[in-house]
Amino acid sequence: PLSEIIEKAALQRLFKLVERSRQILITTHLSPDGDALGASLALYHYLKLQQKDVRLMVPNSFPYFLKWMKGSDDILIHEYNPKAAQVIFDHADLIFCLDYNIPKRVGGMAPLLEKSSAHKILVDHHLFPGDIFDVVISHPAISSTSELIFRLLYQAGRYEGIDRTVAECIYCGMMTDTGGFTFNSNNPEIYLIISLLLRKGVDKDRIYSLVYNNLTEDRFRLLGFTLSQRMKVYPELHTALIWLSLEDQKQFRYNKGDTEGFVNYPLSIKDIIFSVFIREEEEMVKLSFRSQGSFPTNEFAAQFFQGGGHLNASGGEFFGSLSDALARFEEGVAHYADKLRSISR
Ligand code: 5GP
Ligand code: MN
Structure with missing residues (x-):
């Protein structure tokens, strides 16, 4: 009973591009936060489970209280390794742009993104998506991009393919972009989704502690x-x-x-x-x-x-x-x- 908010044609196009792609690159915004990393890592793990060749690149480093997420060690940080980043951009034939609306938001990666001939898919919840994308899934009324990642998998009938790791990353993003469900979080469907994530074995109390009770x-x-x-x-x-x-x-x-x-x-x-x-x-x-x-x-x-x-x-x-x-x-x-x-x- 989750509303099907994602446009069917966009969803179909997305999975067709994924199917045809040989090297996928996932990108997210400068100073990645819990939602940026949660959405990116969730999609990263999901695509890996589908046997896709996938890389995840962020413009600069991210805070220590997000490093518990599985796969965070695999993330390439553009600022620290621009040469390797260039090679990855050169080889990618499909680029996901998650949790940002325009190239400027990826800082030093923006020229690489703009020059790339790869297909580009935007999944985001900021206003005013840019015009460089082949597929645009932009929902400003949804409180996190991680929630959108869940919705697009769910709506495509791929709930079965979500494992605990994917679910944990999605939960982390939904939690952090709503301040632990204290703002932007009155949509009842958020809690339907949480319930579906808990069924995957997510320990939400542990995730809260890892993120918020982790101060030095x-x-x-x-x-x-x-x-x-x-x-x-x-x-x-x-x-x-x-x-x-x-x-x-x-x-x-x-x-x-x-x-x-x-x-x-x-x-x-x-x-x-x-x-x-x-x-x-x-x-x-x-x-x-x-x-x-x-x-x-x-x-x-x-x-x-x-x-x-x-x-x-x-x-x-x-x-x-x-x-x-x-x-x-x-x-x-x-x-x-x-x-x-x-x-x-
Ligand atoms: P934070 O305060 O957590 O750094 O950012 C909150 C939100 O504000 C981010 O999710 C992002 O949407 C937006 N934001 C933060 N800094 C900037 C900025 O310099 N420019 C724009 N356009 N948006 C920003
Ligand atoms: Mn966000």
């Missing part, structure tokens, strides 16, 4: 420091800001991914519906936005920080100093003040 001491102390020393609350605007300078990060021996999920914490404050995390990097300032309810963080991100994403979870970039980024943010909240003031949960 440094990371836990950095969270405490951020919330106590680097937070500003705008009560009338139902908004909270946290930020970290490079210096702050150095003090806590920051590693990639250490601040993943920090942006969600200020939403625990009563009446806060818009949370922003501003983090200084070597070459830019990175911003993460989260909201509860109807406040469109993606519009905010696009208007003030050349970014985008989903209504309740988006991001952007600022090229300039941290203090200028903070000032730009205040300009943004001033612009949205009326809207923010009038919003409640």
